[in-house]
Amino acid sequence: MSSRSLSRPLLACLTGIVLLTAHAVARADASEALRQFVQTVQSARSGFTQTVSSPDGAKKKTSSGTFEFQRPNRFRFDYSKPYEQQVVADGVKVWMYDLDLNQVTVRPYDQALGQTPAALLTGGQLDRDFTLRNEADEGGLQWVLATPRGKEGSIRQLRIGFRGRELAAFEMTDAFGQRSRLEFTRLETQAAIPAARFKFVAPAGADVLNQ
Template structure:
């Protein structure tokens, strides 16, 4: 369970209900990477429910909270003694069962693309699907292949920030392990306190 928890990852799913500002910017259809960049810049906070499936087919669920720049939290379902949280500088994986805490710089994770306040997708990303309903963008740092690959899945929803609704992502790590994360109940730019990204260290 632990080894799969951080490789958080997504085939696109049907558009879900979403609470967003009424002044959402509509994505430019002829510039998909620019649209994704506009979406990321338009999202200051985000909350959602998530389901995470690893390469063995095991699925865990929980709640997802994001606050840019650099803060993220995956609170797993009751009974799963795991927590993944980023406090703005480091990403922590906490295992309350073994009482182990690992951490590394946020930029060393495939999820760094979601947390960067000024993402440069033209350097690290490419469009792998773009049709009337779906946009898939794959990001990988060519200078740091050990960080893995993340494919972000968006539905095109005019009311969402920059016209895109993030539905999840697929991560493939350096060992070629694939993890799928699907989001539902997405809410954008809602109040999120910084205390949401603190955690109690196991004793």
């Protein structure tokens, strides 16, 4: 058998090995990108679009707004569409304000957050609170599956999508099968965010409900 005929299967084998290795590296990037993000990004701000889907996918609700966080344990969601709402965490409590109803709901931080995306980004210990598994690329993003180690929370699993090293999306599935997807836009990391952004004072006349 000639050297030429030997070279073709050998080349094909080597090409396959290279492709498999490259795929493995790409898959490893998502969990590594998440670890790096959690370890190094102390603050960020971004626009977001949130889509909440029923378990069968038949019903969907979409909202949008801005998101800010600063470690440890402080974050703020300002929903602008379709209704104005604010969710502010000061590290001790989480304040949820419905502007149309002029109603504020207050919960202790640990009870409100548990093992959620906000807790993961702002203060959770990644490998203590979650098990990680890389998933196949989808929609131009690299995905990692984060499953909460604790069984007491309402969150069944989280999927975090990266575009290279940039956080691009979250998908959260709760115990009832409802899925919520957040897609981030104009993400600015290490942003200089005033501390006052994470303090909430109930407006005059608002109903305040402590839970």
